[in-house]
Amino acid sequence: MKIRFGYVANALGLWDASPSKTLTFARYSTLSNSGRMDKLKSVTAQNLQHTKRILYYNIAHEIELYRFSSSLVPLATHPEVMWDFVTPFKTEWEELGQLIHQFGLRPSFHPNQFTLFTSPREEVTVNAVRDMEYHFKMLEVMNALERGIINIHIGGAYGDKESALGRFHHNIKKLPTNIKKHITLENDDKTYDVEETLITCEKENIPMVLDYHHYMANKGDVDLSNYLSRIFDTWNNISAVPKVHLSSPKSEQAYRSHADFVSLEFILPFLKMAKELDRDFDIMIEAKQKNLAMLKLIEEIASVRGIKRISSSAVEW
DSSP states (O other): OEEEEEEESOOTTSTTOOSOOOOOHHHHHTSOHHHHHHHHHHHHHHHHHHHHHHHHHHHHTTOOEEEOOTTSSTTTTOTTTOOOOSGGGHHHHHHHHHHHHHTTOEEEEOOOTTOOSOOSOHHHHHHHHHHHHHHHHHHHHTTOTTTOEEEEEOOOOTTOHHHHHHHHHHHGGGSOHHHHTTEEEEOOSSSSOHHHHHHHHHHHTOOEEEEHHHHHHSOTTOOGGGTHHHHHHTTGGGTOOOEEEEOOBSOSTTTTSBOSSOOHHHHHHHHHHHHHHTOOEEEEEOOTTHHHHHHHHHHHHHTSTTOEEEETTEEEO
């Protein structure tokens, strides 16, 4: 069983390398017409350059999984802006795509919690579709659709889970088929548990990303060992290795919050459960210390009897 590890957005330790520099609409509104476009382009150029530096860092450290920042392009989905962020940066997007292909990287995006398909409000669904189109466009211009996924949550329950799930199945049809093919769904720490998310994924033929921390915070009556094989099987249709999110609680009082690092003691029961299936899978680390937390955890996992480290960011068990 081979397990690869990755991290989210920021490579800590790289100087001034945030890929998520922003421009607020309030600030944008104060600028002249030419100043607006100049500012949009300068922030985007910086984010793309920083992303390229991060990819080179990943390549040097044999890190094949990486979640791109959703904030690469400022105001990309704002209805009063909606600018062409592809044409001025065609070369930069292509360079990122070349690195993805040359080094076999697995890219992903995770839109924010407002990108949901359960709302009774039509405008929320319209915005969700617009946001998914934005993320899809970034994968497309990087020529990364073959490997790229866009991970979201089912959404809110609005006091009635059954009705909300009905709306999800209805509203997700508004997403173009070519975009839906790149969606994954993740279980929540409060609302939709592992079983509810899995059933939704199976109905819609969508791969499921298991978030183990969320499961521990929102178990319900679910015994994960009874569902893990089915969760991994949802990836068969796209011929991809299953993906799992790992983090650990900040504290007992702030159980749902992510800690700086990942506790091996917290996640070891899951790894042992996965070993029973003996299937390759990928792990995205969602700790506050990003790549540093990932590297520390790999060191600790590799010290477990029977587990062998096979690269900077992968182990075999």
